[in-house]
Amino acid sequence: MKKRYFIGIVFCWLFMACEKATPEHGVEILVGNWLRVSSTDARSDSMTIHIAKGDSAVITSVPPNSNFRLQELKWRNITAIAESGDFQFLDLSADGTLWKAFIEVESASQLKIINAKHPNAPGGKQIWTKF
Secondary structure (H helix, E strand, O other): OHHHHHHHHHHHHHHHHHOOOOOOOOHHHHOEEEEEEEEOOHHHOOOEEEEOOOOOEEEEEOOOOOOOOOOOEEEEEEEEOOOOOOEEEEEEOOOOOEEEEEEEEEEOOEEEEEEOOOOOOOOOEEEEEEO
């Protein structure tokens, strides 16, 4: 009986160890208006986006020297639990390419974005503040 009990406990520990981590934040934390305050491409700093449901972000204002346009989808397919960070998504770059990126929630009012393949490229790292 003790042997069966012990094997059961070991099995439970193994199962729990292999389980995916629960996301710390739900997508509702992303809903609202966000301002890009700094990045590795200063031309687009001060851009604003709006997230209505948590799965995509629409550009609501852009600086004059930015390559982005109003109403473009800047972020697409935002999903909780990423390989790195709290969310992963597709980020529209200034040249029109969609890149896999990660969102790290620094606080309820600050996000850090990191491009999965090119973190040091223009726009590869971004800081956004909720307003």
